[in-house]
Amino acid sequence: MAHELTEIGESEILAASLRTYLFETGFSFSGLTGKEATRTITRAVVQWVGASGWRCRSEAQMRYIDPPVLQSGGCIAYWSPSWSAYLDLRVIRKDGPPIAVEIDRADESTAVDKLRDEALRGRPALWIRWHGALRAELPAGVARLHLPTRSSKSPLRYSLAPVAGTETITLGPTVTPEARVEALHRDQQRIADEKRAAARPPGPGRTRCYW
Template structure:
């Protein structure tokens, strides 16, 4: 297994433990970005929010786009470029492909209801399922909620003996 796959699997495991309820789309995205930052910091990496990207802004804007999260790793390890999106955006794919071409490990964190179309290699995909109820987003549990009480089933009436 290569470093990119191991790193993406590590982030996926971290995000699996992320839970939220009743968040607007922008707050859910921010919560996921916060989790990505915490993941990088937990590994002792230098982590940057809204880091400069090599990808140019679309006309008529000038300059370069930004990444949601970038991580600098010690020991000559490949830097990491992370984008977090709910929607399947071609611009995000193009940005991450440009980051990969510049020598960075490119990870696309997609969240929402899916399906999540895999991006072209070498971009790695990490997903976090979420659902929307009444306009607010919540993470999807892997297991159904536990049954809190048993349903009483009607039984046959019986007379109990009296003790004196």
């Protein structure tokens, strides 16, 4: 499959390409649990990647741009954001930068933060959201493809009608050159922070509370 790849709007082009692929292959499912539905959608995305002549890695490690800050949560000290995170899929291409992909049933996840930072690095960012209400705004550079599913109760199961090719694609604003330069500067600072942290003794972890 051929794609018209441009820096501006590339996330949108990829979201539309995936939607077309799902339409042409008649993608649908019925009576699946949440985990089964996520796995089924993920397999379809991986098949689209292969049909495009690319390859992908699942649970691909990435780092947030902003350096972690040590937080206190009662008896536990922890870093926020975490020192490392994982993308559902990282698509590797010879003809462009890697694509960051997140696949989620709900908005209550770290997907937006991960995709925001990948977009700021100049990488296309694609969020596949299925089921439920959608947040109104997206970060710059992120495209969201919504796959509306139906659910049943007792037991809870999800179904997706065959993709019609008109499913909603929502876009964040364009990443400005100034925002990208500033983000890359912060990214370099984050790398330096990681090196300094690696040279220090392990930080605080779980502690015992005495009452």
